[in-house]
Amino acid sequence: MNACTKASDARERTPAGERPMTVSVVIPAHNEEATIRETVASCLAQTYPLEQVIVVADNCTDSTVECARAAGAIVIEGKGGSKAAAQNMALPLVTSALVVALDGDATLSADAVALMVDTIDAGAVGTCPAALPGDTDTTYSRYRTLYHAISNGWVRKLQDVLGRQMVLSGMANCHRMDVLRQCGGFPEDNITEDFNLTWMLHRRGHRVAFTEGAFVYTREPTSLRELLSQVHRWTSGFAQSMVKHRAPLHDASSFVVVATQVVDGVVGGLATFSFVPFIARHGVKALWRWWSVLWVVVSAASLGVAVRQVGWRTALKCLPSWFVLQTLIGPLTAWWLVREWVLGKHLLSWTGRHGLKADITPMTARRKLLLFGCAAAAGVAALVNRRTRR
Template sequence: MNTPARSRITAVLPAHNEVGALPATIASLRAQTIPPDRIIVVSDRSTDHTVEIAEAFGVEAMETVDNAARKAGALNQALEILEPEGFVLIMDADTQIVPRFIERALQEFQDPDVGGVGAVFRADPPTGYLELCQYLEWARYAEQIERTGKTFVMSGTAALIRWQALKDVESRFGSIYDEQTITEDMRLTMTLRACGWQVRSPVECQSTTETMPNVPTLWRQRRRWYLGALQNITEMGWNRVTRRYIGQQVMLALSVILMTTLIGLTVASYAVNGFLGVQPFWLVIGAVFAAERVVTVWDQPWPRRLFAALVIPELIYALILQSAYVGAVWQKLNSSQGEWAHLGTPHKTTEEV
């Protein structure tokens, strides 16, 4: 399992109608201090000029054949034709990575137990309320990773993975990417860990990806994420790997119950008394919560810190996410497999939910 000083690196970019975003993604790969040896764009049922754009920018392009398994199926078809040597960089076609991403990730592979290194993703500069909430959410996630050193999910936006680790997953689970899940990055993280590999996400390995532009697309995206997590946990069962993921689901469910209870009690109090009383105890609790909101985004410009201090705007955002979680639980209870849709923006269309 020892990592050579410089092994072959192949970048694989699954893409569906990515004409608008693909040039910037390819440029970020070519700007790497240690560039990949090979770049392959995997066009999955594209109806635009994704293949032509890829070839025009001097990279290889392939098209999937009879793929009904979305991103996971596209990746499996691409990985089947590659030589299993060195590392493979799996990267979304609408994402850019920092110039030292590969160089920094390779440092982690000096530990022979590391099977994959994922990105710490950040959003494009926000221009509106919903984008700002997502931006701050991801900034806090990056801060948590830096503080704890723990990787919950090896991000599907960009991840450098050891080929030997992928072959171990294939040998044990029958395929590299599980084509039945709608959150293939989470499932791969879990199967890598089940095979004894570690995954890491150093904060220097940053990727930039787009946020959801409106509430319906955000809601569907997060419902898919939550449903995928529930499916992965159910299918893999209780074991040493899934314990942490089951714990997360318990905390999510608890947060929904507590928020519902708080709103219910507030409405009932107003209905009975005709006004909302202010209690010193809850003022203190609110102040502590507001301080936590601000401290965890302290590296941001002061207008964003002020936004976090207001609490209420992000509380509304949290309610949107919690409602998506409830939607995912309902889908799971009804044995829904979930679905993907297409997000249309002025410059691109991509699979997102």
């Protein structure tokens, strides 16, 4: 029995009045033979009936195609070259009112689609579930567990209050097909289609929202290199999308959301980076002076939010990994943002997909001249100030 037959049987068992919208799932997959069966199975196990489950086998050299078909999905093969391109290959086949985009190494909670449909039915054109790693067995999954728990517990909720979700996460998201088609599908002119599409929707005046209670369970990086490569792409894609859509200038809510994201990514990382040297020099008794009382309170509140999400045992288990990796990633995030926004050197591709190496554009001659002028002006101003003080 294939996915369409199973979905049809499920719809027949569901009264028409309880089926406000039809839903399809699109899964871009590049060499996902190890996970694709479980991903498809989580779709077919949804409490809300699905119209289609489509797997796009993108440049696959393993048995992803056979595994996906055996699991009950419709499979198309192609060479999209990017995640967004692979997703767009499936859109002409989608016959439903809504489409869920799901990573080929992720799984959905059984009621995720039903809850996301409720969010769309309430007036949003796009939504995404909460994300959590599928395990806490590695340093990297423990780091991400706290990272996502804090985001799910209050960051996304506050963004909903402001009406400006920073991103409908590409791990899993749901969109109205009519609006997505109006946008030309998933945008391919950026290395992070999720940031790009989310702010395209904001600019067009559409409402998007977070679906609390629905979950996507992710497979996390298994090496430091893979983790840094992923965060590098996310950071650069965020930076490029903010410039493309002039996101901070859209309205006051957008400015608050973007500014807090930058502060959290840059200042938060630098704060943890300075923790050990500060304690070594001043001692534990001076902790209240470390990045001011406010920062300590924010850190404690964040840990409290994480405890509410995953429990105190898991939160404490994950805390050391989070602290160590945040200490490393924070300064790198600051550098990547400087490189994108100040130096004008943009990440175009990244290690990890289709065997590509990181491709970064060179700094333009105009940008070099501008930075040289700024540096020269700052040097002259400093020299004048020094002489004036004398």
